[in-house]
Amino acid sequence: MxxxxxxxxxxxxxxxxxxxxxxxxxxxxxxxxxxxxxxxxxxxxxxxxxxxxxxxxxxxxxxxxxxxxxxxxxxxxxxxxxxxxxxxxxxxxxxxxxxxxxxxxxxxxxxxxxxxxxxxxxxxxxxxxxxxxHDELRERIRKNKIAIHQIYGYLESMKADDKEQRDNIKKIKNNLNKFNIENAE
Known part of the structure; x- marks a missing residue:
């Protein structure tokens, strides 16, 4: 079949x-x-x-x-x-x-x-x-992970000129990591 x-x-x-x-x-x-x-x-x-x-x-x-x-x-x-x-x-x-x-x-x-x-x-x-x-949940998670990877890529490509921008990028990455961990559970 x-x-x-x-x-x-x-x-x-x-x-x-x-x-x-x-x-x-x-x-x-x-x-x-x-x-x-x-x-x-x-x-x-x-x-x-x-x-x-x-x-x-x-x-x-x-x-x-x-x-x-x-x-x-x-x-x-x-x-x-x-x-x-x-x-x-x-x-x-x-x-x-x-x-x-x-x-x-x-x-x-x-x-x-x-x-x-x-x-x-x-x-x-x-x-x-x-x-x-796990179909419906899996599709939502897939879309979230793609978005997170795209955001990571964007953050990696940013050239932070001052300390405040670098600190903000770091905070965003930390929040994304928390989001990633919570969704994985």
């Missing part, structure tokens, strides 16, 4: 052929996915903060950084966003267990790429189930 909720998916993958295969498999499971693709950790960081996906699918080995870096950034911004690793690097059972203990929602080995849709389907259905449970 197809998932008919338009999932926002951020795909972190540096191999173009794997991007094509993964996207094809997502389309077999999700009717109208919105998929953003980045190929390294620095790009992931900037896109993630503005796109705020429902789900991240990431390779474990990246040109700059690892899947655990991706996981750490996700958890620092929004713990509720699930991460699925699709990788050839997790042959090591200990490393696989570590990713799950660290908070990944699951992982799929690239050697199973030929039936990736069957592996993805139960994980994506769980994501959708969790989304439906």
């Amino acid at each position: 197809m998932i008919n909720i338009p999932l926002r998916i951020l795909l972190v993958e540096d191999e173009k052929t794997d991007v094509v295969l993964i996207k094809r498999n997502i389309y077999q499971v999700v009717e109208k996915p919105v998929i953003e693709v980045v190929n390294d950790f620095p790009d992931f960081e900037s896109v993630f903060k503005n796109f705020l996906p429902d789900l991240v699918i990431s390779d474990f080995s990246l040109p700059s950084g690892t899947g655990l870096d991706v996981l750490e950034l996700i958890k620092s911004i929004d713990e509720s966003i699930p991460l699925i690793f699709i990788t050839g690097a997790l042959d090591d059972d200990e490393l696989a267990a570590e990713t799950i203990v660290s908070g990944a929602s699951g992982f799929i080995l690239k050697k199973h790429m030929s039936y990736l849709d069957q592996k993805l389907e139960p994980l994506l259905k769980q994501v959708v189930y969790n989304m439906i449970q």
